[in-house]
Amino acid sequence: MRAPWIVTFLIIVLLLGPVPAWPHAYLVKSAPARRAVLLHAPTRVQLWFNERLEAQFSHLSVWNREGKQVDSGDVQVGPDDLKLLSVGIGTLAPGPYTVKFRVLSVDGHVVEEQFPFTIRGSP
Amino acid sequence: MTGLLAFIRAVHLGALVLLMGVFAFLLLVARPAFRKADPQRTPDLERFDRLLLTIGKWSLLATFVSALLWLGLQAALASGQPLTQALNLDTLSGLLSGTQFGRVWEIRIALVALLAGFLFFRDREHDVRDWNALRLEGVLLAGGLMAALAWAGHPAATEGPARSIHLLADTVHMLAAGVWLGGLCPLAVLLRWAHRSPDASWIAVAREATRRFSLLGLVSVSTLTLTGVVNGWILVGSIPPLVGTPYGRLLLLKLVLLLPLVGFAATNVLRLKPALLATAAQKSPGGAQAVLSRLTRNVIAEASLGAAILLIVGGLGITPPAIHDQPSWPFPFRVSWQATQDLPGVRGGVIAGGAGVLLGIGVLAYGLRKRRQYPWVIGLGSALVLCFLAIPLYYLSVDAYPTTYLRTPVPYQAISIASGARLYQQHCTVCHGEAGYGDGPAIRGRASARADLTAPHTALHTAGDLFWWLTHGIRGSPMPGFKDSLTDEERWDLINFLRALAAAEQARAMLPLVEQTPWLVAPDFAYGIGVGEGQTLRDSRGWAIVHLVLFTLPSSIQRLEQLDAAAGKIAGAGARILAVPMRDAAQVYRRLGARAVTLPVAVEGSEEIVETYAMFRRTLAVEGLPAEPAHMEFLVDRQGYIRARWIPPEQPGWDDLTSLLGEIERLDKEAPRAPAPDEHVH
Numbered sequence: 001m002r003a004p005w006i007v008t009f010l011i012i013v014l015l016l017g018p019v020p021a022w023p024h025a026y027l028v029k030s031a032p033a034r035r036a037v038l039l040h041a042p043t044r045v046q047l048w049f050n051e052r053l054e055a056q057f058s059h060l061s062v063w064n065r066e067g068k069q070v071d072s073g074d075v076q077v078g079p080d081d082l083k084l085l086s087v088g089i090g091t092l093a094p095g096p097y098t099v100k101f102r103v104l105s106v107d108g109h110v111v112e113e114q115f116p117f118t119i120r121g122s123p
Numbered sequence: 124m125t126g127l128l129a130f131i132r133a134v135h136l137g138a139l140v141l142l143m144g145v146f147a148f149l150l151l152v153a154r155p156a157f158r159k160a161d162p163q164r165t166p167d168l169e170r171f172d173r174l175l176l177t178i179g180k181w182s183l184l185a186t187f188v189s190a191l192l193w194l195g196l197q198a199a200l201a202s203g204q205p206l207t208q209a210l211n212l213d214t215l216s217g218l219l220s221g222t223q224f225g226r227v228w229e230i231r232i233a234l235v236a237l238l239a240g241f242l243f244f245r246d247r248e249h250d251v252r253d254w255n256a257l258r259l260e261g262v263l264l265a266g267g268l269m270a271a272l273a274w275a276g277h278p279a280a281t282e283g284p285a286r287s288i289h290l291l292a293d294t295v296h297m298l299a300a301g302v303w304l305g306g307l308c309p310l311a312v313l314l315r316w317a318h319r320s321p322d323a324s325w326i327a328v329a330r331e332a333t334r335r336f337s338l339l340g341l342v343s344v345s346t347l348t349l350t351g352v353v354n355g356w357i358l359v360g361s362i363p364p365l366v367g368t369p370y371g372r373l374l375l376l377k378l379v380l381l382l383p384l385v386g387f388a389a390t391n392v393l394r395l396k397p398a399l400l401a402t403a404a405q406k407s408p409g410g411a412q413a414v415l416s417r418l419t420r421n422v423i424a425e426a427s428l429g430a431a432i433l434l435i436v437g438g439l440g441i442t443p444p445a446i447h448d449q450p451s452w453p454f455p456f457r458v459s460w461q462a463t464q465d466l467p468g469v470r471g472g473v474i475a476g477g478a479g480v481l482l483g484i485g486v487l488a489y490g491l492r493k494r495r496q497y498p499w500v501i502g503l504g505s506a507l508v509l510c511f512l513a514i515p516l517y518y519l520s521v522d523a524y525p526t527t528y529l530r531t532p533v534p535y536q537a538i539s540i541a542s543g544a545r546l547y548q549q550h551c552t553v554c555h556g557e558a559g560y561g562d563g564p565a566i567r568g569r570a571s572a573r574a575d576l577t578a579p580h581t582a583l584h585t586a587g588d589l590f591w592w593l594t595h596g597i598r599g600s601p602m603p604g605f606k607d608s609l610t611d612e613e614r615w616d617l618i619n620f621l622r623a624l625a626a627a628e629q630a631r632a633m634l635p636l637v638e639q640t641p642w643l644v645a646p647d648f649a650y651g652i653g654v655g656e657g658q659t660l661r662d663s664r665g666w667a668i669v670h671l672v673l674f675t676l677p678s679s680i681q682r683l684e685q686l687d688a689a690a691g692k693i694a695g696a697g698a699r700i701l702a703v704p705m706r707d708a709a710q711v712y713r714r715l716g717a718r719a720v721t722l723p724v725a726v727e728g729s730e731e732i733v734e735t736y737a738m739f740r741r742t743l744a745v746e747g748l749p750a751e752p753a754h755m756e757f758l759v760d761r762q763g764y765i766r767a768r769w770i771p772p773e774q775p776g777w778d779d780l781t782s783l784l785g786e787i788e789r790l791d792k793e794a795p796r797a798p799a800p801d802e803h804v805h
Contacts, residue, residue, distance in 0.1 A: 031657030033649030056217030
């Protein structure tokens with residue numbers, strides 16, 4: 001039988017391997033801000049989180065008052081900032097909108113939230 | 124599905140605990156016990172060893188299968204798809220390669236494979252070293268599997284320096300649980316075999332195994348207590364989350380189950396073990412058999428309680444940690460020194476009660492010493508302690524509500540304060556008055572006690588208390604509840620507005636000179652310059668002082684031009700200017716016209732910024748200052764506190780640029796301090 005220290009060594013190598021330090025996932029900032037009333041419609045909805053996101057498990061969508069999805073579906077992480085989740089929106093008419101998002105946190109919990117914003121339109 | 128996930132986690136943990144227990148028991152208890160009791164009993168040891176290794180193999184299989192199921196459920200949970208759809212190559216590979224859970228899972232499966240290789244393809248063991256090597260590998264690999272689990276659970280999400288402490292505590296907690304709880308099963312088997320065997324030397328084995336295992340148990344239970352307290356401190360932190368959140372209540376249930384478990388263990392160690400050891404001298408196998416039978420029964424009871432505890436632990440793992448959750452306080456009162464210390468009679472009551480408790484403890488101690496002669500003195504002492512304890516509790520307790528310990532889920536931001544201000548106008552002024560002094564038309568002239576909403580906040584009421592009153596009203600007063608007319612968010616908006624209102628009242632004495640101690644938190648806000656990307660005031664925290672300029676056109680135009688010309692100097696001193704139009708934000712560039720003002724002007728978001736910061740216009744009636752100023756300037760330091768204010772034509776003022784630059788430089792030279800309290804709740 002092999003000496004136990006080989007196994008000990010293997011375990012130590014496996015455990016000290018590159019396990020990244022990830023804290024709990026939460027929204028740091030968004031543009032538009034939660035409940036913002038905007039003069040100019042933005043071209044993208046952008047959400048900044050406190051940790052790197054995985055595109056596979058990050059969902060983001062924008063809905064209008066009638067419950068119709070109005071984003072262009074091109075949800076992306078980054079490209080430069082891996083904590084940034086964004087989606088494009090076409091030219092939005094004045095009115096209230098809802099942003100919905102869902103991301104996976106490092107301890108396996110799912111963080112799911114939504115917030116409204118309004119476009120007032122410039123006079 | 125979360126229920127299923129909790130169950131799978133419990134099964135996985137149970138299998139791991141058993142795996143650890145089997146190997147640790149063979150190595151630390153069984154072999155030494157057999158060798159000491161009777162070196163000739165090698166066939167019995169081999170038979171026992173074979174059975175335990177078989178249990179180990181099945182546990183490993185259960186570990187593997189439950190890990191597979193766990194992966195599937197996690198894929199469904201993470202992707203938000205139903206289980207059947209989530210089990211596709213794309214989702215699984217994304218989970219495995221792209222998430223912490225997946226990476227840790229891969230490492231753990233590798234450990235399972237390694238251990239499986241050792242267990243299923245083992246050579247014949249030639250000597251003791253060979254024998255020890257396999258069991259030690261089992262212990263180490265099972266330990267590795269447990270340690271890796273901590274990296275995919277709550278400890279991995281702990282922030283700051285507590286993280287490595289939490290990882291270590293959680294790992295050691297699991298290891299100790301494995302050695303102790305997992306060892307109970309092998310112990311029960313060994314005791315049962317000894318009980319059934321007519322052979323006296325089997326009883327000697329049982330005796331030695333019990334002696335060794337009780338030592339192991341003692342070490343494990345102490346370790347479990349210590350690491351459990353550390354984990355609880357990090358994940359629960361205080362009493363309200365413990366009694367008010369699902370996580371905290373599950374933890375309490377776990378502790379309730381733990382009490383009888385420790386009770387059984389204590390009976391075994393304090394009564395049955397000495398009784399069993401005493402039978403060594405008696406030579407009568409009958410007495411030993413009776414003790415063994417009771418001991419076996421207790422060990423099986425312990426193991427069942429342990430299994431129940433593992434079920435709870437499975438649930439704890441998928442419940443958000445109490446410290447991140449919003450507690451619902453279950454009692455109608457709370458005990459707080461901070462809140463009551465300045466109330467009349469409190470200090471006296473606490474001192475009197477404390478003295479009484481000390482007296483009671485003295486009587487109790489006397490009673491315990493003389494318990495043979497005066498057993499009733501113990502009862503008297505206990506009664507005194509309890510009675511006198513009630514006095515300080517009475518004085519220190521304040522009314523509390525289920526929402527008392529809620530942290531505000533709506534940050535202290537301009538958008539919330541401005542919304543609160545509008546709601547206040549609609550719903551509150553009729554009684555509380557425009558300015559919050561409690562002089563509204565509906566109650567004017569009435570003798571009822573009115574709340575002065577501008578009074579500084581005291582520790583007597585938490586934000587959660589205010590939320591309860593706004594929601595349900597105040598019993599015995601005209602204050603109605605707004606549960607049906609305002610949403611949760613709107614009620615928190617009102618609370619944020621009240622906080623700003625009280626702060627503005629306290630800030631009346633603020634001058635264009637930097638105040639020594641920061642105390643006035645600058646409400647955060649989001650803004651957009653032109654059509655550019657959205658930013659927040661917070662973004663400047665830690666690196667720039669913000670010179671906030673609220674202006675009105677055309678009267679502010681000269682001042683803007685003056686600041687524009689000095690922008691380089693101001694930036695050089697460490698501040699960035701942010702100009703916010705007080706009116707007609709959409710027209711601001713048109714109205715600036717051909718004038719070369721290149722200052723950043725917050726167009727988006729200006730309305731709520733102005734509505735909020737205009738609250739800080741209240742001054743100590745200085746002669747000549749306008750009641751509704753058209754121009755105001757603030758200095759916000761790097762920690763997010765408003766430190767100085769200038770409302771023209773106040774003199775001396777910042778129209779003298781050297782005095783403005785001087786104030787900025789003073790802020791710039793300050794050593795970094797703690798940032799303004801974080802409003803983030805997660």
